[in-house]
Amino acid sequence: MARYRVGLATRERILAATLAVLSEQGLESTTLKSITDRAGVGAGSFYNLFASKEEAVWEILSNAIAAVDPDPQALGSETSTDLVNAFVQFVTGDDAVLSRIYLQLASTAPTDDDIAARMARAQQRRVDRFHAALSREHPDLDDGVVALHAELLVAALTGLTVRQGYDPSFDFARHARLLDTDPSRTAGRMEQG
Amino acid sequence: MARYRVGLATRERILAATLAVLSEQGLESTTLKSITDRAGVGAGSFYNLFASKEEAVWEILSNAIAAVDPDPQALGSETSTDLVNAFVQFVTGDDAVLSRIYLQLASTAPTDDDIAARMARAQQRRVDRFHAALSREHPDLDDGVVALHAELLVAALTGLTVRQGYDPSFDFARHARLLDTDPSRTAGRMEQG
DNA sequence: GCTAATATGGAACGATCACTCCATTTTGGG
DNA sequence: CCCAAAATGGAGTGATCGTTCCATATTAGC
Numbered sequence: 001m002a003r004y005r006v007g008l009a010t011r012e013r014i015l016a017a018t019l020a021v022l023s024e025q026g027l028e029s030t031t032l033k034s035i036t037d038r039a040g041v042g043a044g045s046f047y048n049l050f051a052s053k054e055e056a057v058w059e060i061l062s063n064a065i066a067a068v069d070p071d072p073q074a075l076g077s078e079t080s081t082d083l084v085n086a087f088v089q090f091v092t093g094d095d096a097v098l099s100r101i102y103l104q105l106a107s108t109a110p111t112d113d114d115i116a117a118r119m120a121r122a123q124q125r126r127v128d129r130f131h132a133a134l135s136r137e138h139p140d141l142d143d144g145v146v147a148l149h150a151e152l153l154v155a156a157l158t159g160l161t162v163r164q165g166y167d168p169s170f171d172f173a174r175h176a177r178l179l180d181t182d183p184s185r186t187a188g189r190m191e192q193g
Numbered sequence: 194m195a196r197y198r199v200g201l202a203t204r205e206r207i208l209a210a211t212l213a214v215l216s217e218q219g220l221e222s223t224t225l226k227s228i229t230d231r232a233g234v235g236a237g238s239f240y241n242l243f244a245s246k247e248e249a250v251w252e253i254l255s256n257a258i259a260a261v262d263p264d265p266q267a268l269g270s271e272t273s274t275d276l277v278n279a280f281v282q283f284v285t286g287d288d289a290v291l292s293r294i295y296l297q298l299a300s301t302a303p304t305d306d307d308i309a310a311r312m313a314r315a316q317q318r319r320v321d322r323f324h325a326a327l328s329r330e331h332p333d334l335d336d337g338v339v340a341l342h343a344e345l346l347v348a349a350l351t352g353l354t355v356r357q358g359y360d361p362s363f364d365f366a367r368h369a370r371l372l373d374t375d376p377s378r379t380a381g382r383m384e385q386g
Numbered sequence: 387g388c389t390a391a392t393a394t395g396g397a398a399c400g401a402t403c404a405c406t407c408c409a410t411t412t413t414g415g416g
Numbered sequence: 417c418c419c420a421a422a423a424t425g426g427a428g429t430g431a432t433c434g435t436t437c438c439a440t441a442t443t444a445g446c
Contacts, residue, residue, distance in 0.1 A: 003392065004443055107299070152349060154356075155355070162352070180379070198413080225405080
């Protein structure tokens with residue numbers, strides 16, 4: 001759509017405005033008007049560059065999620081602790097509000113199949129990362145056990161994010177770092193149950 | 194507001210319709226029109242009985258949350274396993290959709306102080322229950338450790354609920370029942386960290 | 387510097403929403 | 417049976433939303 005230099009520059013300004021509004025006002029208050037006002041741009045310009053409001057929002061969120069990757073090349077050097085710390089960074093770092101928006105989308109997913117599919121993919125990727133790291137740290141354990149423990153770990157981190165959402169004084173990092181990154185005991189419970 | 198028999202009956206019909214629409218269509222699609230159409234009632238009748246749409250929705254949600262209580266009189270006889278099972282029932286039982294709506298509200302809470310306060314109270318009550326049960330089961334452990342473990346347990350359950358939201362094939366009950374209800378190892382990690 | 391492609395702002399559109407207003411009917415205590 | 421209070425349906429209100437349309441201005445290849 002954008003072919004002239006001015007157009008590409010405007011596109012960047014709009015994306016920056018979208019990030020700013022999302023961070024400061026949350027998903028619900030991120031209206032087209034709030035974005036275009038912030039960017040100092042008319043609605044016509046916006047729709048000359050984006051197919052829909054959703055497109056701009058997704059572009060920001062995708063970038064935010066990808067940005068918190070401790071090992072972008074997937075070299076297999078990251079530990080489960082690295083991954084927990086990356087998650088803590090995602091939730092408490094500079095763009096913390098985006099993690100809440102991400103969560104908000106996850107909760108509305110059941111209503112929207114498209115969103116549900118995107119969330120499922122992102123979640124699976126994250127669980128796979130934990131799974132791989134845990135396998136490296138505990139090569140002796142059964143793979144099914146490790147996979148399950150990875151699910152439980154990511155779920156706990158997600159749940160702590162929810163908790164943090166309505167109680168800003170909650171010490172997310174402390175709780176996150178106290179989670180169990182050793183699947184051994186989960187293994188014990190599986191045999192028992 | 195309602196003083197005649199017909200009015201009270203209409204009130205019940207509206208609440209039943211609200212529950213039905215919430216369950217079948219989710220929070221976002223629960224408009225005033227969808228409620229009144231389902232109840233076979235005009236908007237005027239609705240506002241003769243309820244102050245706002247929110248009032249009806251909250252009445253349904255409060256009931257749903259209260260209904261999944263294993264020990265309503267708080268006699269202190271419930272175990273942590275009872276509480277986990279009650280949570281499983283809340284998420285996978287007949288009114289399962291309500292747990293997703295509950296979660297959806299939790300995620301939008303940061304935007305709305307009133308909702309945030311309600312959610313914080315409900316969450317605290319749940320954590321306290323787990324805390325009390327765990328303390329009964331492990332009277333020897335430090336209270337701070339048990340409190341922290343209760344937080345982690347409820348967070349994990351919440352996270353698994355999110356997971357289930359966008360992947361209906363997820364086996365919530367299995368994962369929930371494999372969570373660690375023994376704070377001992379958490380205690381170990383606290384000393385270490 | 388000509389010109390077609392692109393960019394721009396903002397009025398206008400149509401849909402949706404929660405809620406109000408009110409003429410009319412129904413209720414039930416005395 | 418009376419009649420004030422309560423109940424009722426639904427048209428109407430005003431606000432907000434994403435999106436479209438279009439006249440005008442700017443860009444950049446030639």
